[in-house]
Amino acid sequence: MSNKILPLVLGAAMGAAATAAGATTLEDVKAKGHIQCGVSQGLPGFSNPDAQGNWTGLDVDVCRAMAAAVFGDASAVKFTPLSAKERFTALQSGEVDVLSRNTTWTMSRDTQLGLNFAGVNYYDGQGFMVRKDLGVTSALELSGASVCTNTGTTTELNVADYFRANNMPYEIVAFEKADEVVAAYDAGRCDVYTTDASGLYAQRLKLTNPGDHMVLPEIISKEPLGPVVRQGDDEWFNIAKWTLNAMINAEEMGVTSSNVDEMKSSDNPSVKRLLGVEGAFGEGIGLSNDWAYNIIKNVGNYEEAFNANVGPDTPLGISRGVNALWSNGGFLYAPPVR
Amino acid sequence: MSVMEQDSAGAPARASLLNDPKVRGIFYQVVLIAVLIFVGYNIVLNTAANLERQNIASGWGFLENTAGFGIIQSLVPYSETSSYGQALFVGFLNTLLVAIVGIFFATIIGFVVGIARLSNNWVISRLAYCYVELVRNVPLLLQIFFWYFAVLRAVPGKREKWSFFFDSFHLNIAGLRGPKPIWEDGSYLIAVALLIAIVASFVISRWAHKRQDATGQQFPVFWTALGLIIGLPLITYFVTGMPMHLEHPVFVDTGPRIRQGFELNVGFNLIPEFLALTAALAIYTAAFIAEIVRAGIQAVSHGQTEASHALGLRQGPTLRLVIIPQAMRVIIPPLTSQYLNLTKNSSLAVAIAFPDLVSVGGTVLNQTGQAIEIIGIWMAIYLTLSLVTSAFMNWYNQRMALVER
Numbered sequence: 001m002s003n004k005i006l007p008l009v010l011g012a013a014m015g016a017a018a019t020a021a022g023a024t025t026l027e028d029v030k031a032k033g034h035i036q037c038g039v040s041q042g043l044p045g046f047s048n049p050d051a052q053g054n055w056t057g058l059d060v061d062v063c064r065a066m067a068a069a070v071f072g073d074a075s076a077v078k079f080t081p082l083s084a085k086e087r088f089t090a091l092q093s094g095e096v097d098v099l100s101r102n103t104t105w106t107m108s109r110d111t112q113l114g115l116n117f118a119g120v121n122y123y124d125g126q127g128f129m130v131r132k133d134l135g136v137t138s139a140l141e142l143s144g145a146s147v148c149t150n151t152g153t154t155t156e157l158n159v160a161d162y163f164r165a166n167n168m169p170y171e172i173v174a175f176e177k178a179d180e181v182v183a184a185y186d187a188g189r190c191d192v193y194t195t196d197a198s199g200l201y202a203q204r205l206k207l208t209n210p211g212d213h214m215v216l217p218e219i220i221s222k223e224p225l226g227p228v229v230r231q232g233d234d235e236w237f238n239i240a241k242w243t244l245n246a247m248i249n250a251e252e253m254g255v256t257s258s259n260v261d262e263m264k265s266s267d268n269p270s271v272k273r274l275l276g277v278e279g280a281f282g283e284g285i286g287l288s289n290d291w292a293y294n295i296i297k298n299v300g301n302y303e304e305a306f307n308a309n310v311g312p313d314t315p316l317g318i319s320r321g322v323n324a325l326w327s328n329g330g331f332l333y334a335p336p337v338r
Numbered sequence: 339m340s341v342m343e344q345d346s347a348g349a350p351a352r353a354s355l356l357n358d359p360k361v362r363g364i365f366y367q368v369v370l371i372a373v374l375i376f377v378g379y380n381i382v383l384n385t386a387a388n389l390e391r392q393n394i395a396s397g398w399g400f401l402e403n404t405a406g407f408g409i410i411q412s413l414v415p416y417s418e419t420s421s422y423g424q425a426l427f428v429g430f431l432n433t434l435l436v437a438i439v440g441i442f443f444a445t446i447i448g449f450v451v452g453i454a455r456l457s458n459n460w461v462i463s464r465l466a467y468c469y470v471e472l473v474r475n476v477p478l479l480l481q482i483f484f485w486y487f488a489v490l491r492a493v494p495g496k497r498e499k500w501s502f503f504f505d506s507f508h509l510n511i512a513g514l515r516g517p518k519p520i521w522e523d524g525s526y527l528i529a530v531a532l533l534i535a536i537v538a539s540f541v542i543s544r545w546a547h548k549r550q551d552a553t554g555q556q557f558p559v560f561w562t563a564l565g566l567i568i569g570l571p572l573i574t575y576f577v578t579g580m581p582m583h584l585e586h587p588v589f590v591d592t593g594p595r596i597r598q599g600f601e602l603n604v605g606f607n608l609i610p611e612f613l614a615l616t617a618a619l620a621i622y623t624a625a626f627i628a629e630i631v632r633a634g635i636q637a638v639s640h641g642q643t644e645a646s647h648a649l650g651l652r653q654g655p656t657l658r659l660v661i662i663p664q665a666m667r668v669i670i671p672p673l674t675s676q677y678l679n680l681t682k683n684s685s686l687a688v689a690i691a692f693p694d695l696v697s698v699g700g701t702v703l704n705q706t707g708q709a710i711e712i713i714g715i716w717m718a719i720y721l722t723l724s725l726v727t728s729a730f731m732n733w734y735n736q737r738m739a740l741v742e743r
Contacts, residue, residue, distance in 0.1 A: 113707035114392035152704030156407045160418040172408040175691045
């Protein structure tokens with residue numbers, strides 16, 4: 001028993017903060033007038049601030065969509081940049097209402113950390129980036145390499161598993177901040193930079209000579225990335241989950257931010273239900289019935305968010321691949337609104 | 339006497355309990371303690387309830403689970419299959435290593451610079467002054483970044499090297515490599531010999547002191563001790579048939595480019611993260627120690643030097659036997675604070691990927707989500723380290739303190 005006292009005392013502040021919240025997250029959010037959204041410290045395409053401090057990205061759009069669903073205003077959201085290490089504590093302690101920070105859905109995170117994953121907004125996998133002049137064409141040639149990565153990520157564990165499974169010695173150099181990983185890799189401290197493949201493409205843009213580096217073909221893990229909320233508040237969990245589903249469903253139905261007003265008069269009952277013309281689906285998640293209309297009008301559907309932030313026309317130039325709709329051969333499949 | 343008279347008279351003069359300052363004092367203290375206990379108890383209950391409600395795991399069981407991540411530098415055997423507890427232990431040892439090496443160099447640099455500041459040579463004293471002002475006025479984190487990122491770019495890349503000391507030490511971006519001693523059977527005798535030499539030096543030193551007190555004759559203690567400490571293990575080494583050899587780092591410069599460079603885990607390697615962190619900590623703290631040393635020496639009045647010279651002591655013994663012992667009384671207490679600062683500042687290691695206690699603990703925290711336990715471990719370890727350092731320095735201070743007769 002005595003060995004339980006110390007941690008409990010130390011957690012006092014955290015506990016006090018959590019009880020003070022008391023009300024549900026939705027009530028809290030409505031009372032303060034904005035959603036507090038945990039994002040990365042700068043990952044182009046996913047969550048990245050521009051020179052004016054405006055955040056953009058695929059993960060940012062999830063938060064903006066939630067704000068649109070709750071307030072009808074996609075700008076009613078404030079961002080908290082978090083390191084990989086800080087992110088879960090920030091969410092658990094109530095510092096942020098939702099964490100949308102290229103976070104991998106794993107069993108331990110879902111079950112032991114008091115978190116709920118609201119779905120997947122990007123199917124990713126871990127890859128390796130190396131200098132072209134190393135002449136490496138496969139990750140299996142990386143024996144004896146030093147590997148730079150972030151601490152507190154699934155990446156750190158995957159790379160350990162991969163090198164161990166293939167019986168290759170390696171040296172891990174793990175930094176807390178992504179920018180320092182990039183700087184150390186750029187300086188030549190490591191032969192290899194490993195993180196989620198999307199992250200590799202994004203971080204490559206920050207290197208001195210992006211053209212000198214290549215991403216190896218191997219993808220060594222499953223990294224389903226998605227927004228996360230706290231356990232124990234099903235209403236808020238539903239809002240997060242269905243915001244994402246609404247964006248995916250909208251793409252499937254061909255509803256975009258530009259045609260959403262016309263689509264309101266569509267004859268398609270699925271579209272009518274989604275946009276709140278028929279039925280009262282918004283009530284079920286504690287919102288107004290035009291919740292999904294607001295999301296699509298203010299933020300757009302999944303395709304729009306993808307193309308604007310990470311798609312082929314952006315510096316990242318990522319193709320839809322497995323992140324295409326199920327009907328186009330991808331993994332994206334949202335349950336129906338009915 | 340008057341008190342007794344009043345008591346025997348049935349204590350008529352006693353004021354009401356309400357006005358008795360002693361009773362009041364006790365009452366308020368009891369109330370304060372009760373409130374503190376109540377608040378503490380509620381905090382504990384509240385936290386437990388919150389953790390339970392949020393479904394966050396708690397307890398110490400996680401320490402035995404498999405860590406699964408690698409650590410670049412470890413003083414004890416560690417692999418990905420080791421437990422979280424072992425990972426934290428590796429982090430703790432790394433913190434200890436940085437603290438000890440950092441304190442060692444900070445003390446040396448600090449004393450040299452502190453004495454240099456008092457030098458009569460204008461250039462030397464100005465240089466020392468510039469060093470102190472420059473270093474202590476730049477935030478430590480920036481200095482760590484400077485050493486890591488600026489110096490990292492200046493040394494050769496992984497596939498080249500700078501060699502020195504007869505080609506036995508090599509520096510490149512992957513670290514400072516050198517030969518590693520490999521101990522074989524029977525090599526423990528060398529350690530035993532070293533121990534005997536150290537004990538013998540102590541005994542000789544005490545004997546020499548006694549003899550000098552009694553007869554006034556001096557004995558070359560320093561040279562004898564040095565000879566013993568180096569000579570005895572060396573003799574043992576040859577007598578036992580050289581049960582130790584050096585493992586030299588292997589530099590590969592042929593074959594595929596990815597395989598070129600030093601082979602991992604062959605020879606002895608100081609990773610650049612360790613070098614940068616230790617250098618930054620030592621140089622930063624040394625600036626403060628230099629000022630402390632200067633203040634300590636200046637606190638000894640000049641009359642002491644003059645008196646010592648009048649007794650016929652030369653400059654060296656004057657400094658060693660008269661000035662320094664008195665200066666140490668002023669130096670030691672603030673020096674202790676600097677040692678504590680250095681130890682605690684070593685937690686900035688996390689910024690440059692050195693796996694110290696905070697860095698490894700942070701990874702464990704993230705993996706297990708058990709923030710309260712990890713933060714508890716952090717606090718307990720830093721507190722213990724600091725208290726042990728303080729206890730040692732207080733003991734040393736007492737030894738050096740003015741003994742009044």
